[in-house]
Amino acid sequence: MKNKDFDSMDIDELWSLHEQVTSTLARKIGEEKAKLEERLRKLQNSDNTIRSDRPRRAYPKVHPKYQNPKNPAEKWSGRGKRPHWVQAQLKAGKRLEHFLISR
The missing domain is CATH 4.10.430 (H-NS DNA Binding Protein)
Structure with a gap:
């Protein structure tokens, strides 16, 4: 929209447009956040399966070569x-x- 379009709109129309934009952005942000949280949950689960409760084995000292x-x-x-x-x-x-x- 050009500025002339906004100039011809009254306050109620502008407020309605503002609410539409705000709700669309909030919905998209929520969807993206849900995707990222799901990815994080998967990463944390896969990270837990790699680790074990046993301590790391001691490696022998490596002498300089x-x-x-x-x-x-x-x-x-x-x-x-x-x-x-x-x-x-x-x-x-x-x-x-x-x-x-x-x-």
Whole structure:
């Protein structure tokens, strides 16, 4: 609608239009909220089935496998995200085998 259409409407018509818009929005918001609550309920149920009451098993300690040649205090087990020093050395053209700790 253009502004001219609103100008020609009286207060009662505008109020009626306002109530229609408000009720439509409230209904749509309620429907969307119900969908989201249902999704959340499903996620919570699936999350509960994954968990169990038993405690997590203890993993053995992993000894470091690689050592930074520039700073021997920096070591990496080879698991998880690569440390910055490893990434920098690999970009410089070196290979992981260069950093193996001799046993």
